[in-house]
Amino acid sequence: MTDTFPALSLVPKSEVAQSAKDFKSDQEVRWCPGCGDYSILSNVQGFLPELGLARENIVFISGIGCSSRFPYYMNTFGMHSIHGRAPAIATGLAVSRPDLSIWVITGDGDALSIGGNHLIHALRRNVNLKILLFNNRIYGLTKGQYSPTSEQGKITKSTPEGSLDYAFNPVSVALGAEATFVARTMDSDRKHMTEILRAAAAHEGAALVEIYQNCNIFNDGAWEPLKDADTRDDLMMRLEHGEPIRFGADLSKGVVRLSDGHLAVVDVAEAGESEILRHDAHAEDPGLAFALSRLANPVSLVNTPIGVFRDVQRPSYDRLVREQIDQIIDRRGPGDLQALINGSDTWVVS
Amino acid sequence: MTKQVVQLSRVVIRFAGDSGDGMQLTGDRFTSETAGLGNDLSTLPDFPAEIRAPAGTVPGVSAFQLAFADHDITTPGDAPNVLVAMNPAALKANLKDLPRGSDLIVNTDEFTKRNLEKVGYASNPLEDGTLEAYSVHAIALTSQTVEALKEFSITKKEAERAKNMYALGMLSWLYSRGADGTRAFLKKKFASKPEILAANLAAFEAGWSFGETTESFSVQYEVAKAGDLPGGRYRNVMGNPALAWGLIAASQQSGLPLFLGSYPITPASDILHELSKHKNFGVMTVQAEDEIAGIGAALGAAYGGALAVTTTSGPGVALKSEAIGLAVSLELPLIVVDVQRGGPSTGLPTKTEQSDLLQAMFGRNGESPVPIVAPQSPSDCFAIALEAARIAVEYRTPVFLLSDGYIANGSEPWLVPSVADLPTIDPNFATEPNHVSEDGTAAFWPYLRDPETLARPWAVPGTKGLEHRIGGIEKADGTGNISYDPENHDRMVHLRQAKVDGIAATIPDLVVDDPSGAAEILVLGWGSTYGPIGAACEITRRGGLNVAQAHLRHLNPFPRNLGDVLRSYRKVLVPEMNLGQLGMLLRAKYLVDIQGINQVRGMPFKSSELVDAIAAAAETM
Numbered sequence: 001m002t003d004t005f006p007a008l009s010l011v012p013k014s015e016v017a018q019s020a021k022d023f024k025s026d027q028e029v030r031w032c033p034g035c036g037d038y039s040i041l042s043n044v045q046g047f048l049p050e051l052g053l054a055r056e057n058i059v060f061i062s063g064i065g066c067s068s069r070f071p072y073y074m075n076t077f078g079m080h081s082i083h084g085r086a087p088a089i090a091t092g093l094a095v096s097r098p099d100l101s102i103w104v105i106t107g108d109g110d111a112l113s114i115g116g117n118h119l120i121h122a123l124r125r126n127v128n129l130k131i132l133l134f135n136n137r138i139y140g141l142t143k144g145q146y147s148p149t150s151e152q153g154k155i156t157k158s159t160p161e162g163s164l165d166y167a168f169n170p171v172s173v174a175l176g177a178e179a180t181f182v183a184r185t186m187d188s189d190r191k192h193m194t195e196i197l198r199a200a201a202a203h204e205g206a207a208l209v210e211i212y213q214n215c216n217i218f219n220d221g222a223w224e225p226l227k228d229a230d231t232r233d234d235l236m237m238r239l240e241h242g243e244p245i246r247f248g249a250d251l252s253k254g255v256v257r258l259s260d261g262h263l264a265v266v267d268v269a270e271a272g273e274s275e276i277l278r279h280d281a282h283a284e285d286p287g288l289a290f291a292l293s294r295l296a297n298p299v300s301l302v303n304t305p306i307g308v309f310r311d312v313q314r315p316s317y318d319r320l321v322r323e324q325i326d327q328i329i330d331r332r333g334p335g336d337l338q339a340l341i342n343g344s345d346t347w348v349v350s
Numbered sequence: 351m352t353k354q355v356v357q358l359s360r361v362v363i364r365f366a367g368d369s370g371d372g373m374q375l376t377g378d379r380f381t382s383e384t385a386g387l388g389n390d391l392s393t394l395p396d397f398p399a400e401i402r403a404p405a406g407t408v409p410g411v412s413a414f415q416l417a418f419a420d421h422d423i424t425t426p427g428d429a430p431n432v433l434v435a436m437n438p439a440a441l442k443a444n445l446k447d448l449p450r451g452s453d454l455i456v457n458t459d460e461f462t463k464r465n466l467e468k469v470g471y472a473s474n475p476l477e478d479g480t481l482e483a484y485s486v487h488a489i490a491l492t493s494q495t496v497e498a499l500k501e502f503s504i505t506k507k508e509a510e511r512a513k514n515m516y517a518l519g520m521l522s523w524l525y526s527r528g529a530d531g532t533r534a535f536l537k538k539k540f541a542s543k544p545e546i547l548a549a550n551l552a553a554f555e556a557g558w559s560f561g562e563t564t565e566s567f568s569v570q571y572e573v574a575k576a577g578d579l580p581g582g583r584y585r586n587v588m589g590n591p592a593l594a595w596g597l598i599a600a601s602q603q604s605g606l607p608l609f610l611g612s613y614p615i616t617p618a619s620d621i622l623h624e625l626s627k628h629k630n631f632g633v634m635t636v637q638a639e640d641e642i643a644g645i646g647a648a649l650g651a652a653y654g655g656a657l658a659v660t661t662t663s664g665p666g667v668a669l670k671s672e673a674i675g676l677a678v679s680l681e682l683p684l685i686v687v688d689v690q691r692g693g694p695s696t697g698l699p700t701k702t703e704q705s706d707l708l709q710a711m712f713g714r715n716g717e718s719p720v721p722i723v724a725p726q727s728p729s730d731c732f733a734i735a736l737e738a739a740r741i742a743v744e745y746r747t748p749v750f751l752l753s754d755g756y757i758a759n760g761s762e763p764w765l766v767p768s769v770a771d772l773p774t775i776d777p778n779f780a781t782e783p784n785h786v787s788e789d790g791t792a793a794f795w796p797y798l799r800d801p802e803t804l805a806r807p808w809a810v811p812g813t814k815g816l817e818h819r820i821g822g823i824e825k826a827d828g829t830g831n832i833s834y835d836p837e838n839h840d841r842m843v844h845l846r847q848a849k850v851d852g853i854a855a856t857i858p859d860l861v862v863d864d865p866s867g868a869a870e871i872l873v874l875g876w877g878s879t880y881g882p883i884g885a886a887c888e889i890t891r892r893g894g895l896n897v898a899q900a901h902l903r904h905l906n907p908f909p910r911n912l913g914d915v916l917r918s919y920r921k922v923l924v925p926e927m928n929l930g931q932l933g934m935l936l937r938a939k940y941l942v943d944i945q946g947i948n949q950v951r952g953m954p955f956k957s958s959e960l961v962d963a964i965a966a967a968a969e970t971m
């Protein structure tokens with residue numbers, strides 16, 4: 001396992017083979033029937049055995065919201081904290097405990113409204129956290145107010161005449177914060193989500209995974225066009241590193257870079273296959289990934305990319321903190337408390 | 351020329367100048383030399399919130415007061431015997447505090463028409479008789495410094511900047527202070543600038559010889575070693591570094607790595623700076639994106655088994671309240687250091703106050719008890735940090751440590767403890783299941799409490815078989831599972847309160863100092879008022895009135911004997927730098943008619959004010 005997941009080399013391995021069942025806690029799952037959170041939970045529980053980590057060295061930390069109940073259902077260590085603060089709390093844990101695999105579970109309100117500051121700082125510092133952001137474009141737990149990812153004009157209880165807020169695009173926000181790993185996947189696509197989780201787990205540093213999640217009670221069908229077999233292929237492009245970015249029926253559409261530097265979706269036959277952009281998730285410059293994140297129409301969902309937008313190497317913050325301490329100890333020797341408090345200017349009273 | 355040497359018992363000097371004049375440095379150096387001579391001492395820096403307020407203005411004045419004596423003293427003195435005023439603004443801002451007859455040293459070079467106008471002097475106070483009542487030493491400090499440094503290849507501005515060293519040299523001679531420490535200090539500070547170093551050394555020596563030769567000073571003073579201090583090795587220490595070292599000591603004595611999550615804020619930032627210097631003790635410091643993230647990161651580290659600390663001042667506590675509530679609910683060890691300053695809101699960042707006691711006590715939603723401790727002097731910050739850590743770790747609780755700006759930046763001699771004598775702290779991590787389920791399997795219940803302390807087990811991630819989930823939602827007693835059951839909530843609220851109340855069993859009884867044994871008045875304080883109250887009580891006793899003094903280092907819970915102590919005096923006076931916060935708690939808990947002595951002027955009490963207040967109270971008995 002250590003080869004597949006070098007980022008987890010400091011986390012002790014399980015002595016026995018695991019199955020999804022090992023990760024189910026004894027608590028009754030209490031999301032609304034039909035909620036997209038169920039499939040995410042089962043996907044994560046199904047994926048974790050692949051990492052082969054000691055269960056007690058895995059920690060799930062969440063904020064507040066429907067998604068944030070997630071840790072209670074995982075038979076690992078877990079903390080259900082306060083609204084928006086999970087990335088900050090997880091940062092302290094990651095810095096002090098390199099032997100843990102730490103997952104942050106958050107939602108669009110938790111991560112992007114009340115906790116926006118902590119999210120961007122965890123990402124820019126590149127703390128070794130895997131952040132799963134369940135985006136359902138609504139406040140579920142407080143019973144249906146618009147969220148920072150709700151489309152403008154959204155009718156909700158708090159916006160009976162339509163919301164006036166311009167929406168955040170979580171992937172754009174993360175790329176703007178220079179996150180080293182940014183991906184998007186879908187609650188209902190087990191195979192794709194597993195691939196993304198695998199890539200995130202293998203990444204050293206912060207990984208932001210936006211998961212399009214359906215809240216069937218307050219915002220049902222928000223992502224339906226991307227799930228419906230009749231429309232999805234036409235709307236959604238799957239990003240694969242090194243592959244030309246093509247989608248649509250018969251892969252007739254593709255992404256090209258215009259002479260002014262902007263990206264555009266074109267007819268492949270017209271533009272010519274050789275013109276189609278190859279996705280480079282490892283590009284140091286986040287510019288192209290950001291441009292891809294801006295292609296989607298937030299209302300119609302036309303041209304929505306999913307997959308890994310960006311996956312680059314940068315030493316994680318927590319590792320740098322520990323390395324700096326080790327270097328200082330090497331250079332100065334371990335601290336001597338008596339010498340510290342004595343200082344250099346003392347006098348004796350007899 | 352040898353001058354007559356006069357022995358003094360106690361001296362109070364105040365250095366005052368523009369923010370850019372280096373008065374804090376001058377004061378610090380003078381303090382170090384004084385400490386090295388074995389005097390007892392106490393200091394009070396007083397500087398503006400602005401880094402460089404407009405030059406030459408009253409708001410831009412920065413001052414440093416130092417009292418030193420041949421006996422045990424507890425305050426930096428009510429009023430200086432000597433004022434060094436580097437410009438008209440410094441004179442204007444400080445003259446009112448200088449008793450008539452005192453020495454006044456002024457830098458005449460700065461008394462220009464323009465500078466005088468800037469602070470509203472219509473005429474020159476050096477010439478118009480304003481200063482008749484003082485023993486004025488009018489010295490052209492700037493030009494004499496520049497003259498002394500004319501051989502050096504430095505700019506005029508650089509030469510002028512050395513005037514504080516000239517003044518320091520002069521004062522060092524006047525009070526027979528040493529010079530070696532200052533020389534060594536300058537050598538280190540200007541190691542990479544040999545020319546500036548040489549100039550500063552020369553300015554210091556020039557000031558010294560000027561003192562020796564000038565007719566302006568007819569005598570030289572000496573203050574003997576303080577004789578009544580307990581024997582041992584001493585050093586001078588300020589509150590913030592002492593607090594930082596106390597935290598490092600607590601880390602060593604508990605075997606837990608120290609983690610600080612913090613956000614810069616006056617007057618607490620120096621603790622962050624100090625801890626950041628000592629990473630060779632394994633100290634982890636995270637300067638977070640905001641106050642909330644500072645405590646959040648600390649709480650995360652506490653969950654992982656670190657000795658977790660967050661440091662801040664009052665406005666930061668307001669932001670951290672929700673996370674402190676989470677720590678109460680999670681029952682994890684966490685030290686919250688609040689170096690109090692003037693409030694409300696931004697208030698007075700560089701001035702001291704004790705007005706966060708009720709915020710620490712009650713500033714959270716729900717029934718959310720948090721233990722509170724407070725140091726009584728700069729050196730006590732070391733011991734109180736260890737005590738805060740003990741309570742936090744052994745009771746699995748956040749603990750407030752309430753310091754204040756006066757303690758943080760003030761200094762005093764400290765009898766350096768031997769590390770071998772420090773108390774140890776046992777984290778007592780959970781390593782095994784603690785419950786047998788109905789089906790006979792071993793289980794771990796994160797909220798199954800120690801019957802004696804009511805502390806819950808601390809099971810850190812990585813402990814096999816103890817996987818569990820905790821959160822801010824109410825938990826079932828024992829299992830820790832989510833519970834909305836009304837009976838359970840009632841029980842949990844009472845349990846959390848009982849746990850904190852129970853800490854009293856490990857707190858020493860309050861000790862009352864009443865040499866006569868016949869006092870009818872008790873003066874009770876907490877935090878940095880210790881020094882002024884002690885001095886006031888001594889003066890009062892010398893005046894023939896018996897008075898008892900007691901000081902609280904534990905504010906929640908209180909020592910068990912506090913009620914009895916309060917009830918055994920006819921009158922209880924509680925001086926506080928707030929509108930009566932401790933007084934309110936005492937009245938509510940013990941139904942005793944506390945009489946508050948309250949002020950919020952951003953400065954510590956003067957002992958004379960307290961002497962008057964005690965006398966007034968005695969008259970009404």
Ligand code: SF4
Binds near residue numbers: 141216218
């Ligand atoms: S309210 Fe929506 S998001 Fe929350 S549990 Fe129900 S369906 Fe899921």
